[in-house]
Amino acid sequence: MSSQLCLLCVHGHPDDETFHAGGALARYAAEGVRILVVTGTRGELGQIVDPALNTPANRADVGALRMAELDRALARLGQIEHRWLGYRDSGMLGSGENENRESFCQADVGEAVGRLVRIIREVKPQVLITHNEVGGDGHPDHVRAALVTRLAFDRAGDPDAYANQLFGPDAVVTWVPDKLYESVVQYGRLEKLRRLVRDGGVVRAVPLLLRAARAWQPSHERERSRVAATQGVTTARVDVRPWLAARDRALREFRSQMAPDNVLFAFTPGQRARITPTEDFSLRSARLSPQAPEDDLFAGLRVPSAP
Ligand SMILES: [Zn+2]
Structure with a gap:
């Protein structure tokens, strides 16, 4: 067992890691865990939602804009490295960009897995995090990142897999x-959010929230049934309350994707702690028999300290 704990996050685009696991990243970075964030793409097809940033350049x-945002966001979370797997954003499901030959979703799966296997062999993470099988919101890059990560998890330890990586300089x-x-996509939290809005507990940006809450209602039910049918059950809940402020600061760095008036930023710290006290994960594969429910992604992997 390596003496240093290492966490590898694999997502489709810059900002996915902060959105899904920013609190956990801040927590483990503060503990001294080595963290590497890998994005399949640079997210170059994301729309620039903040008018102030919507310039020709x-x-x-x-x-480049989104990778620079990622740089700054990760610095807000702690000492975290990041790498790009080298693929192009595939665009939203159903868009013509899905067919681009350089896109992540058109890339040869075996080759993409090989790139990630090399990274795993190099940084030696005990724990990997990725999207769920349906990619959370179904974005092709999320689905692809999840698939590539599952396969790389299985193959990195196999000397017959990508054997050429094991020789040479x-x-x-x-x-x-x-x-x-x-x-794990936490749809139950939308209920809490709606309750906060209904009870008038949200003092800022109320019109925005009311609009968002109404918009979420129908899609909420559709999404819940679609994702519930495929995503795993929650097996680990990581308490991120002390790290929500860091996560918030990191999210605010993604201004091209989340303008300062985004509904995410309308809550007080106390409200945020009530809505998102934990980040939740589902154990997909493990080499050891975990004791669910866990409150630590490294449960069972920590070397006991000397008496
Ligand atoms: Zn994404």
Whole structure:
């Protein structure tokens, strides 16, 4: 067992890691865990929602803009490294961009898995986090990131898989990660949100919230049934209350995707702690028999301190 704990997050675009696991990243970074965030794409097809950033120069290279945002956001969460897997944003499901040959969703799966296997063999993470099988919201890059991560988790320890990586000047060694988690979409929290709005507990941006709450109602039920049918049950709840402020500061760095008037930023710290006290994950694969429910992604992997 490596003496340093390491967490590897694999997501489709810059901001997914903060949105789904920003509190956990801040918590583990503060503990001294080595963290590497891998994005499949640079998110270059994201729309710039903040008018102040919607300039010709930014529109010409949205990927660079979003990677710079990722840099700043991760610095808000702690000491976190990041890498790009090298693919192009595939665009929203059903868009013509899905067919672009350089897109993540058109890329050869075996090759993409090989790139991630090399990273796993190099940084030796015990724990991996990715999207759930349906990609949370079904974005093709999320679905692809989840698939590639599942396969890489299984193959990184196999000496017959990508054996060419094990020889030569850039040789790495096989590595068997211990646990693979998928983020759980927490639809129950929308109920809490609606209750806060209904009870008048949200003092800022109320018209915005009312609009958002009404908009969420129908899609909420559709999404709940679609995702509930496929996502795993929650097996780990990580208390992130002390890290919500850091997560909020990190989210605010993604201004191209979340303008300052985004509904996410309308809550007081106390309200945020009531809505999102934990970030939840579902254990997809494990080399050890975990004791569910867990409150720590590294449960069972920590070396006991000397008496
Ligand atoms: Zn995304």
